[in-house]
Amino acid sequence: MTNAPHNKENGLAAEIGKRTPFTSLKQEAYLNLVRTHEQLACQFARLLKQHGLSDPQYNALRILRGEGKPMQTYQIAERMITSQTDISRLVDRLEANALVERERSAEDRRVVWVTLTKQGSAILKKLDQPVADLHESQFAAFSDDQLKSLTKLLYAARKSEE
Known part of the structure; x- marks a missing residue:
């Protein structure tokens, strides 16, 4: 031995x-x-x-879909799972791929509204089941009670640093 x-x-x-x-x-x-x-x-x-996306790009698209209406760039940044230091560049890439559109506010030219395009919505719809399947397989060994406990523990770990 x-x-x-x-x-x-x-x-x-x-x-x-x-x-x-x-x-x-x-x-x-x-x-x-x-x-x-x-x-x-x-x-x-x-x-x-x-599907040609990065984690932050996917997260931004999901935020826009969840909101269901145009959002300002800083609002998207506030809701990101991971901190995004250059949200403008992220939105630039999404716009270049026709996944979002930007429009300046008529009242205040400094305000830019970001909207999910039909193409952006379609790619999210295409990813919904594969993402759900991946999460299912990643946590298949856990019971619902274990997942609830894990979620509470991870939340507590983040809040202990505030």
Whole structure:
């Protein structure tokens, strides 16, 4: 028998070949979050890439669809899942791909309204089922109660930093 760590019993430590214990449970939890995010996000990014979108572009399109009416760029930025430092450039790319349209306000030329186009709506509709299927497969091992607990814990982790 070798001195190799047990794969299942040691969780993340075994996955990454860590030979010494984590310095704390908090460190282990953080690294588990990072590792899990990387795996899940990579699968999601691959799906979106097949449709010519990035994660932030998809998120912006979903925000516009959910609002159901034109929004200002800063409003989209406020609702993004990941912070978007250059929302204008993101909207530029969406506009260049005919997924959104921009229109200046007649009352205040500084205000720009962004609207989801029919093409943008169509690509979202095309992605709805594949995205739902991906989420289903990514979390298939969890019960509804476990998912509710996970959601509460992740929310609490974000709020502990405020």
